[in-house]
Amino acid sequence: MIWVNQIIQGILLGGYYALLASGLALMFGVMRIINLAHGDIAVMGAFALLYVTDHTSLGPFQALAVVLPGMALFGVLLQRTMLERSLRAGVLVPLLTTFGLAIVIQNVLFEEYGADTRSLGPQIGDLAFTSWIVTDEIYISHLAALILGVAVGVLVGLQLLLRRTPIGRALRATAEDPDTAGLVGVNARAVYMVAAGIAVALAALAGVFLAMRSSFDAYSGPAQLIFAFEAVVIGGLGSLWGTLAGGIVLGVAQTVGAQINPQWQIISGHVVFLAILAARLILAQVTAAGGLRALVGREQ
Amino acid sequence: MSLLVTEELDVRHGLLQAVRDVSLELQDGETLALVGANGAGKTTLLRAVAGAHTPSAGRIVFDGNDITSTPPHVRVKMGIALVPEGRRLFTRLTVEENLLLAGRVRRPGPWNVERVLEAFPILREKRKARAGSLSGGQQQAAAIGRALMTNPRLLLLDEVSLGLSPAAVAGVYESLRVLIEGGATLVLVEQDLQQALSVATRVVCMLEGRVVLEGPAGELSRDEVVEAYFGLHRATGEAAS
Numbered sequence: 001m002i003w004v005n006q007i008i009q010g011i012l013l014g015g016y017y018a019l020l021a022s023g024l025a026l027m028f029g030v031m032r033i034i035n036l037a038h039g040d041i042a043v044m045g046a047f048a049l050l051y052v053t054d055h056t057s058l059g060p061f062q063a064l065a066v067v068l069p070g071m072a073l074f075g076v077l078l079q080r081t082m083l084e085r086s087l088r089a090g091v092l093v094p095l096l097t098t099f100g101l102a103i104v105i106q107n108v109l110f111e112e113y114g115a116d117t118r119s120l121g122p123q124i125g126d127l128a129f130t131s132w133i134v135t136d137e138i139y140i141s142h143l144a145a146l147i148l149g150v151a152v153g154v155l156v157g158l159q160l161l162l163r164r165t166p167i168g169r170a171l172r173a174t175a176e177d178p179d180t181a182g183l184v185g186v187n188a189r190a191v192y193m194v195a196a197g198i199a200v201a202l203a204a205l206a207g208v209f210l211a212m213r214s215s216f217d218a219y220s221g222p223a224q225l226i227f228a229f230e231a232v233v234i235g236g237l238g239s240l241w242g243t244l245a246g247g248i249v250l251g252v253a254q255t256v257g258a259q260i261n262p263q264w265q266i267i268s269g270h271v272v273f274l275a276i277l278a279a280r281l282i283l284a285q286v287t288a289a290g291g292l293r294a295l296v297g298r299e300q
Numbered sequence: 301m302s303l304l305v306t307e308e309l310d311v312r313h314g315l316l317q318a319v320r321d322v323s324l325e326l327q328d329g330e331t332l333a334l335v336g337a338n339g340a341g342k343t344t345l346l347r348a349v350a351g352a353h354t355p356s357a358g359r360i361v362f363d364g365n366d367i368t369s370t371p372p373h374v375r376v377k378m379g380i381a382l383v384p385e386g387r388r389l390f391t392r393l394t395v396e397e398n399l400l401l402a403g404r405v406r407r408p409g410p411w412n413v414e415r416v417l418e419a420f421p422i423l424r425e426k427r428k429a430r431a432g433s434l435s436g437g438q439q440q441a442a443a444i445g446r447a448l449m450t451n452p453r454l455l456l457l458d459e460v461s462l463g464l465s466p467a468a469v470a471g472v473y474e475s476l477r478v479l480i481e482g483g484a485t486l487v488l489v490e491q492d493l494q495q496a497l498s499v500a501t502r503v504v505c506m507l508e509g510r511v512v513l514e515g516p517a518g519e520l521s522r523d524e525v526v527e528a529y530f531g532l533h534r535a536t537g538e539a540a541s
Contacts, residue, residue, distance in 0.1 A: 169401045173390045180388040183350055185376035185405035185450055 001137045006255045008138060014231075014251030015148025016209055018244045020224060021231035022154055023202030025243045028232070030175045030195040033083060033094045037102040038203050039225030043218070044105055045071050045204025046120065046211035047113060053123055060123045064208065068201045075200025076193045083196060084189065102221060109218035120211040128212065147209045151247070154202065155240045162240075171195060230273040249276075301364060303328045303485050304349065304454055309358035311341070311348045318344035320509035322358075326454070331486045333500035333517065335493060337529060340506040342489040343385055346456045349487070350382035351375045363453070377405050379453035383460060385489075387443040391432030395423055395442050398431050402449040409451025416445035419475055437468030444475065455479070458489045473499060493525060507531045 024038045035041075045067060052063040078101075086097040121128040124143070131141040162168040174181040174191045182188050210216055210224065227250065235246025250269050257268020304326040311319035319341040326332055334342045347353045349360060351372030360368045367375055381402075390398055399413050417424045420441040426434055431442055440460055447455060457476075461469040469492070476499055480486060490496035497503065497517055505513040505528040513520070513528035526532075 166400070166404050169393065169397050170404070172393060173398075173401050176390050176392055177388060179352060180384060180390070181401075182372035183352060183376070183382050183384060183388075184402040184446060185373050186401065187371075187373045 002259065005138045006259045007252055010252030010255035011248050012144035012148050013255060014248030015151040017227050017231045017250050018247030019147065019151035019154060019209065020206035021228040021243045021247055022158065023199040024228045025232045026195060027199040030171050031192055036095060036098040036225065037105060038228055040102045040105040040221030041200055041203040042207030042210060042224050043216055043221040045207035046216050047109055049120065049208050050118065060120055067204060071204035072197040072201040075197040079193050079196035106219055106221060113218055115217060117215045117217045119215040124212055143213055155244050159240050167194060234273060234276050302326060303363055305361040307359040310356045311344050311353050312356045318509055319348065322511055324504065326485065328485055329483050331480050331499055331501045333496035333503045334487055334489045334506065335496055335503060335525065335529060336506035341509040342506055343458055346382060346458050346487065346489055350380055350456055376450050379407055381447035381450045381452035382456040383443050383447045383458060385458040387439045389431040389439055389442055391430065393431060394428050395431055396427045398442060398446050399449050402446045406449060407451045411448045411451050416448055420445055436464050437471060440464060440472055454485045456487045459491065461492050461495060505529055
């Protein structure tokens with residue numbers, strides 16, 4: 001029963017990873033930018049929420065109505081001022097740019113807020129610890145279920161946006177061929193700004209949930225980036241459902257690993273990630289060699 | 301008034317100057333065939349008019365407005381549409397989505413998805429299919445349809461018959477004739493002289509980035525065009541001097 005519980009907890013945790021990964025996947029899918037500042041932007045979102053709740057009478061969920069549009073605007077500005085320019089300089093420059101941005105965000109947050117570890121847990125009252133008791137050994141946290149629900153909602157919403165709306169068509173067309181998109185009347189700059197805005201707002205949303213479910217400080221971002229990156233890669237690039245699956249695989253790997261040995265939580269996630277990556281490489285090589293049978297036949 | 305004017309246009313790809321000092325004028329309702337060997341600068345000239353390349357010198361005037369530095373998506377709104385070489389459909393979008401995408405910023409006009417499907421019946425059954433799964437002829441039809449969705453005043457067609465079967469080429473030209481009869485203004489880049497001359501009202505021949513021959517399609521003999529196409533007159537001229 002304890003294993004069932006761990007798997008359930010893994011799925012719930014996977015919801016958080018999928019939410020965290022969705023913005024990263026969107027930005028890579030549309031703009032071909034691997035945003036190395038994604039984790040730090042998430043943490044920045046958490047600090048932004050903290051700031052708004054400290055300075056106004058808004059509760060944390062109401063404050064989202066201010067923070068998410070604000071972060072989306074930040075994403076648009078980021079695109080206009082930095083990413084757009086760096087994209088023109090080739091594939092490597094955006095990596096360096098976002099890496100630099102990550103360092104800047106970490107240090108500005110450190111300057112402002114110091115090294116204290118913070119949490120939004122106290123602000124959300126009961127939600128931080130209440131849960132449904134399924135059996136003696138299986139508890140489902142309300143907050144974790146909420147996060148999983150939001151993640152599924154976000155991914156369904158993104159999917160509908162991309163498949164069913166004019167802006168979604170423009171996003172997919174621009175992702176495939178930005179030059180030709182311009183030639184059929186799509187303003188690629190505007191499309192990129194929309195994509196960057198959504199991606200940054202999603203990162204901030206994930207950061208807020210990180211802050212609610214555990215704790216964060218100015219340097220929490222890079223670890224979150226790695227989890228998001230692993231979820232995206234496990235799920236397969238360019239697929240939103242894959243991102244959900246990837247998040248859940250990573251979450252389950254971590255909780256099951258933690259059950260085997262509490263020290264193995266993080267490392268077992270990384271091991272599963274590497275194993276899947278290696279399996280894909282081998283599979284690709286086998287396919288390139290003309291299938292397993294051809295490979296075996298040649299050795300004989 | 302001229303619909304399109306290029307004045308002493310230079311376009312470069314890095315160090316390579318692909319279009320040199322090209323001045324052209326195109327009247328409303330004309331069909332211009334732009335011919336020339338590979339590397340003569342035809343595609344570059346077309347893409348510069350559509351806004352995909354920025355000229356290094358010269359001006360492009362469309363309908364009285366200087367559009368030299370206007371971004372491509374704004375030119376689409378003004379009424380310029382390019383059917384690019386190699387079709388360049390969005391392969392992961394369906395045929396219908398490709399059409400709707402182009403129809404988003406349309407000028408007011410007669411073209412819509414239904415009308416494109418009427419003009420290109422081969423697309424009807426492929427409406428919901430991914431554009432990447434289409435045959436060459438179907439893709440070309442979809443690419444032309446996509447350009448028409450913007451209700452262009454000037455339609456630029458780059459190598460529409462390249463890689464198509466003779467039957468598919470005949471089909472594409474049949475639909476071009478319908479467009480021309482409807483009063484469309486076309487610029488046609490074509491390797492196939494015969495096809496180009498069969499629909500064009502005027503011919504411009506390019507060689508190494510320059511316009512070397514220009515005249516009404518009816519008055520130029522095939523030999524004259526061929527000579528200009530390969531630069532024979534220049535070669536003999538140089539030999540004589």
